[in-house]
Amino acid sequence: MNSFEHWDKEFRAQNLFAFNNNANGLLWLKVRAVCRSKQIKQFLEDNNLILKSTKISERNAELFQLLEKLDDSMDRLDKYLSEKNHEWYKAMGVDEAKLKEDLYKVQHYAWGGDQNNSLDKHLVSRYVKTISEYDCLVSRRGEIAENAWNYVQTSWYNNWTSYLIESLFKRHSNVISAVGEIKSVDFFIKGFPIDLKVTFFPNQYMDEKLRIKLGKNVLSWLKAKGKEYGLSVDANDSEAQQIYTLTEKLSELGHEEVIKVLNDTRSQVVQEAQDNPVDLMKWLYEHQGEMRFGAENRLFVILADSTDISQSWKMKRAFSLIEPKVQKYLDNFSNQSLKHIDFKFNKLRYQSLADVLFVVK
Numbered sequence: 125m126n127s128f129e130h131w132d133k134e135f136r137a138q139n140l141f142a143f144n145n146n147a148n149g150l151l152w153l154k155v156r157a158v159c160r161s162k163q164i165k166q167f168l169e170d171n172n173l174i175l176k177s178t179k180i181s182e183r184n185a186e187l188f189q190l191l192e193k194l195d196d197s198m199d200r201l202d203k204y205l206s207e208k209n210h211e212w213y214k215a216m217g218v219d220e221a222k223l224k225e226d227l228y229k230v231q232h233y234a235w236g237g238d239q240n241n242s243l244d245k246h247l248v249s250r251y252v253k254t255i256s257e258y259d260c261l262v263s264r265r266g267e268i269a270e271n272a273w274n275y276v277q278t279s280w281y282n283n284w285t286s287y288l289i290e291s292l293f294k295r296h297s298n299v300i301s302a303v304g305e306i307k308s309v310d311f312f313i314k315g316f317p318i319d320l321k322v323t324f325f326p327n328q329y330m331d332e333k334l335r336i337k338l339g340k341n342v343l344s345w346l347k348a349k350g351k352e353y354g355l356s357v358d359a360n361d362s363e364a365q366q367i368y369t370l371t372e373k374l375s376e377l378g379h380e381e382v383i384k385v386l387n388d389t390r391s392q393v394v395q396e397a398q399d400n401p402v403d404l405m406k407w408l409y410e411h412q413g414e415m416r417f418g419a420e421n422r423l424f425v426i427l428a429d430s431t432d433i434s435q436s437w438k439m440k441r442a443f444s445l446i447e448p449k450v451q452k453y454l455d456n457f458s459n460q461s462l463k464h465i466d467f468k469f470n471k472l473r474y475q476s477l478a479d480v481l482f483v484v485k
Contacts, residue, residue: 127192128152128185140308140420141475143317148192153309153317154201155188157302167204202300209294209301220291223284224443230281233437236274243275285440289322289425292447296454308420313457316477319420321408324436325394325428329407333393342386346370349382391430394484401480402463409467409476419474421462425450429485439483446483453481 131152134142143149158167175186191197255261294301300312309317338345343363355373357366374382397404427439462477
C-alpha cells in the first residue's frame with residue numbers, strides 16, 4: 125500500500141487522529157484541499173508542474189506522489205490556499221459592515237419546523253396529512269407562510285453569522301483555509317487540521333447538569349416551587365411552555381428569588397464548563413447525530429448568555445465580543461492548545477484533538 129492509499133484509508137475510517145503531527149498526513153490533507161479539477165489545474169500552472177493522468181481521482185494521487193518528492197511542497201500548497209481563500213472572499217462581494225448591521229433586524233429565533241428543525245416534515249405531518257378539506261387548508265395559509273418565513277429567516281441568520289465567524293479565523297495569519305472544502309476540515313491552524321463548530325451552549329448538557337445540582341429536572345423543580353405558592357400549569361402543554369408559564373407566574377407574584385436561583389445555577393454550569401472544558405467537549409463528541417458523525421479535530425466556539433440562556437442565539441451576532449476572543453486565541457495558539465479527547469460512539473472508541481473557545485455574556 126502506497127502512502128496515498130494509506131492516508132485515504134485512514135481518512136475514510138474516521139481515524140483523523142492519525143494525521144496529527146504527521147507531515148505526510150498533513151500533505152495528503154492539503155492536496156485534498158486542491159482536489160477539484162479547476163483547482164488542480166491552476167495549482168499546476170502556478171507551480172510549473174505536469175501530471176500524466178486525466179481522471180480526477182488519479183490526478184489527486186499523482187499530485188500527492190509528486191509533491192512528496194519536493195522539499196518545498198508544503199510552502200507551495202500554503203501559498204496557493206492562502207491566495208485562493210482571499211480570492212473567494214473578494215468574489216463573494218459581501219458588504220460585511222452592512223451584513224453585521226442587518227443581522228440586528230432579526231428579532232426572534234424560531235425555526236418554524238418540528239423539534240428537529242425539519243420544515244418539510246413539519247408541514248406534511250401538520251397540514252398535508254391531517255387536513256382533508258381544501259378550504260380548511262386555505263384558512264391556514266397565513267400560519268403556513270409564517271412557518272416557512274421563520275425557517276428561512278433563521279436559516280439566513282445562521283448561514284451569515286457562521287460565514288462571518290469562520291471568516292475571522294480564515295483571515296488570520298496563523299490559519300490556512302481548506303478552500304477545496306475537505307469533509308471534516310475547514311482550515312489548518314499551524315499545521316493542525318480543524319473542523320470549526322459554532323454552537324450555543326447545549327441544552328441537553330445544561331439539563332443534565334441542572335438535574336444533578338437541583339436534585340430533579342427543571343420542570344419538576346419549578347412545579348415543586350410553584351406548588352408552594354399555589355401555582356399550577358396545564359400538563360398537556362409542552363415542557364418548554366410549562367417552564368415558561370411557571371417562571372412568568374412566579375415573576376408576576378414577586379418570587380424573583382426562585383428565578384434567580386435557577387439562573388444562578390445555570391451560570392454555575394456555564395462557569396464549570398469553562399473551568400473543565402474537556403468534559404463538555406467529550407460530551408459534544410458523544411452526543412453527535414448519527415448522520416453527521418465525525419471524529420476529526422474540532423474547535424468549538426460556544427456562545428452563551430449566562431444572564432438568560434434562552435437569548436444565547438443573539439450572541440452569534442455579538443462580533444464586538446467574538447472578534448477579540450478569536451484574535452487572542454489565534455495569536456496565542458500553540459501545539460499545546462488542543463486537548464486530547466477520548467470518546468465512545470456506538471460502542472466504538474475514538475481519539476481526537478479539540479479545544480473550546482467560550483464567548484459568554
